[in-house]
Amino acid sequence: MRRLRRVAITTAVLLAAAGLNVIQSSAAQAALPTAAVALGDSFVSGEGAGDYQPVVDANGASQGFPGWSAPNDNAYFCHRSANASLFKANLPGIQDRFNLACSGGQPHDVANASSARANGRTVKSQLDQLRAVAQTHDIDVVLIGLGSNNSQFTFGDVATLCANRFIADAWTGWWEFWAYLGGDVPQEPCTVSDLGSPAEVATATDETTAALRQILDTLAQVDADGVHQVVLQTYTNPLPLDVATQYRDEDGRTDTRDKFRDLGAERYAAGCPIHRASLAPGHVFSTNLGELVKNAYNTLAAERPAANLRVLDVQRAFDGARLCENPGSPSGTLATPVRVMEGPTGNHVTSLSGWDKIRIQRAANACVTYFQTCQESWHPNAAGHTVLGQCLSGALTAATRTVVTCARNANGTLSIS
Structure with missing residues (x-):
């Protein structure tokens, strides 16, 4: 061929x-055989879904798992999963599928080598990778997930901020806070402005729109027959608006009290170490990410009325199956719990019961030094990516050419509208 x-x-x-x-x-x-391609960040690369495949780096070398202590810029840590939604979707007529997304991917990485920015990975620009696919395949479906990481904020930083504040509040007493730590360790719940101000979201929208424009321009140049469907996916929140009753207090203490270690350990084990007061701002943030994608779509659709372009809104795709939404979490959920390691050991800590703040700080520092030890946290798991794959199938066959909503019903089925 x-x-x-x-x-x-x-x-x-x-x-x-x-x-x-x-x-x-x-x-x-x-x-030319037909192909579906995924571009963007962790929510389409398959972060959290396991079974990560080798990734070809910028030098053309295939990088398998390099070990837990390897630098996090290694191409493998793009975490391109065989369980990613692109591979779970029903795509009639598609012969081959290519996952070009990278965990942590930003609009910058679309036209530039990811390694050219801080904390980027050693892979070629996603456009260069797309051009390579177009040399051998007719690209018919393109799934894009961009917006959660940019020059203004990243999903990882937002998640780390809120989780760390909760853990610090749970384990550090007021007297330790002032006497030993100088009062400089934030312990209050996250607010909307902590996660992404209107100005930051506006700048992120401009960056994302520009990157999407580059993708559409490149597709117009390289696609064999010029016919392709482009799906812009939004994001879904791994956490509910409130936790189940059993996670609200422990040993007579709630997260509005000082030093609530038992409750802190309970929520960590369940996968949701976060203040209840941080949950609503978190949903405002995820909603803003959805609006970011939709605003980018509106701009591009106005510019290119003939383009086969649509939004896949998945903000409600995990309804009823988020972390700590029901008893027994993280079992039965569609997202990965927050998990750290005590150093680059490969052994994720599932319980903080009985831990002191020094040991917890050591584990938190391991996440900073070896980010791969905790980077799966609060992402769709394999079951979650299966759901997102079903959403993608529905979006491609939906009659609408604008915004397709994928929502999870109480019985676990999905509604596409």
Whole structure:
């Protein structure tokens, strides 16, 4: 098939040199196998879903798991999962699928090597990777998830901020806070402004829109037949608006009290170490991310009315199955719990019961030094990516060409509208 395409291109070049108009034949286009491609960040790369595949780095070397103590910029830590939603979706007519997304991916990484920015990974720009796929395949479906990471904020930083404040509040007494720590360790719940101000969201929207425009321009240049469906996916919150009753207090203490270690350990074990008062601001933040994607879509749809472009709104795709929404969490949920390691050991800590603040700080420091030890936290798990794959299938077959909503019903089924 590749040889057929090269012959067609060579013939086209010769005819063009002879001064003849050239239109590549539909037969030559049909010789290319069809492909679906995923671009963007962790919510489409498959972060949290396990079974991570080797990733080719910027130098062309395939990087398998490099060990827990390896630098986090290693291409493998893009965490491209065989369980990612792209591979779980029903895509009739698609012969091959390519996951080009990278955990932590930003709009910057679309047209530039990720390693050119701080904390980027050693992979080529996503556009270069897309062009490579187009050399051998006719790209028919493109799933894009961009917006949660940018020059203004990142999902990882937001999650770390709120979790760390809760843990500090749970284990550090007021007298220790002032006497030993100088009063400089934030312990209050997160607010909306802590997570993303209107100005920051506006700048992030501009960055995301510009990156999406670059993707659409590149597709117009490289897609064999110029026909492709582009789906812009929003985000879903791994946490509920409030936790189940059993996670609200422990040993007579709530998270509005000083030093609530038993409750802190209970919520960590359940996967939701966060103040109840931080949950509503978190949902405002995830809603803002959804609006960011929709606003980018509105801009691009106005510019390109003929483009086959739509939004897949998945903000309600995990309704009723979020962390700590029901007793028994994290079992039965669609998201990964917050988990740390005591150093790059490969052994995730599932319980903080009986731990003192020094030991907890040591584990938290391991996450800073070796981010891969905790980077799966608060992402869709394998079951969650299966749900997102079903949402993608529904979005591609929905009659609407604008915003498709995928919501989880109380019985676990999905509604696509």
